[in-house]
Amino acid sequence: MGAILEETLKHIKAADEEAIQKAWNRLDNLTKPIGSLGELEEIAAKVSGITGKIHNKINKKTVVIMSADNGVYEEGISNNTQDTTVIVTNNFTKGITGVCILAKHVDSDITVVDIGVKEDFNHPKIINKKIMYGTNNIAKEPAMTREQAIQAIEVGIDIVDNLVKEGYDLLGTGEMGVGNTTTSAAVFSVLSGISPDVVVGKGSGLTEEQLINKKRVVQKAIEINSPDRDDIIDVLAKVGGLDIAGLCGCFLGAAKNRIPIVIDGFISSAAALCAYRLNNNVKDFIFPSHLSAEPGAAYMMEELGLSPMLNLRMRLGEGSGCPLAFSIIEAALCAMNNMATFEEATLNKECYVDIREKK
Structure with a gap:
């Protein structure tokens, strides 16, 4: 295990239970029926x-997007051409993609990382952390070496460390990489023990015949590589992707730095599950944004023991669900900070009504 990863895992501590109890004491005494603001x-x-x-306030937020290509593309598991990864990654810098528009709407930045795209970029808005020019084809061999998987995780940790130094205190997780619903389904199938027949979905819009092939490819990848489900790095190295490993590092980095981090959809959920299995305390820092339309998404949430905030039938990826969750998180903090308690409300007798007495 890499030194950065090992040190990070040691420094991840559970949530502050005393602070949670104090928060609930205030929430239960705000001028509202107990529990009425729900989630x-x-x-x-x-x-x-x-x-x-x-009392908490978000000062700076960003969606971290990991871009990488996947060798399993060779197996016909996507309707997109592989250069889509390059095209969309470039489009992130123009601010014209779905996640960019939604991020602007909630005053969020985006952070684009090339962790394994098949082509090189020369753009100041794309952080070059390339480990390899796309992974190997998991239907034939391991996606990458164990060392490369660790390196990818440590890229995510490093990115988060730097963002925290820049003042960011709320992160989202996004990705771009043709074929990554295949790799994430493979990772999840291994970690959960649920058959690819159940968790593999149509991704970018496959036909039924193509879906059958995709399920076959995932099953073949698992059989050929025999990943050890109890060894997360082995699973990522054998059937995962560089984007998933990088995002796994982002979840670990956020937990180490004690800042909230948001899951987008199925692919970043797979990364979150890997991080959670590496250190269970990571769960205390994760907020799922929406329930992806991928069939394995609900099972993924069950494995994590978390509930998504929204169900909008979204399946764009890119981190597009994160800005929506950002606005909900900030709304929750706004209510906590600005609503009065019943005791505080007594200072204004004219508008004070104790609704706790109403039946």
């Missing part, structure tokens, strides 16, 4: 457990 209350209390503070 917003859960979010506010969870953020308190992350920061150790009752």
Whole structure:
């Protein structure tokens, strides 16, 4: 195991239970029926457990997008041409993709990382952390070496460390890479023990015949590579992708730095599950944004023991669900910070009504 990864895992601690209890004490005394803000209350209390503070405000937020190609593309598992990875990654820098528009809407930045695209970029808005020019074809051999998988995880940790130094205190996770619903389905199938027949979906819009082939490819990849489900790095190296490994590092890095981090969809969920299996405390820092339309998404949430905030039938990827979750998280913190408690409300007698007495 790499030194950075090992040190990170040692430094990840669980949520601050005392801060969570104090947050709930305030939430239960706000001028509203107890529990009436539902999930917003859960979010506010969870953020308190992350920061150790009752009152929290987001200062800077960004969606980290890991871009990488996947050798399994050779097996006909996508309707997109492989150069789509390059095209869309370039489009991120122009601010014209789905995640870019939604991020702008909520005043969020995006952070684009080339961790394994088949072509080189020369753009100041794309961070070059390339480990290899696309992974190997998992239907024939391991995606990468164990050392490369560790290196990819450590890229994610390093990216988050630097973002925290720049003042970012809320992160989202996105990706771009043709074929990555195949690799994420393979990773999840191994870690969960659920058959590819159940968790493999149509991704970018396959026909039924193509879907059958995709399921076959995932099953073949698992059989050929025999990944050890109890060894997360082995699973990532054998049937994963550089983007998934990089995002796994982002979840670990956020937990180490004690800042909240948001899951987008199926691919970043696979990365979150890997991070959670490496250190269970990571779960205390993760917020799922929406339920992806991929069939394995609901099973993924069950494995993580988390519930997505939204179900909008989205399947774009890129991190597009994260800006929507950002606005909900900030709304939860706004309510916590600005609503009065019943005790505080007594200072304004004219508008004070104790609704806890209403039946």
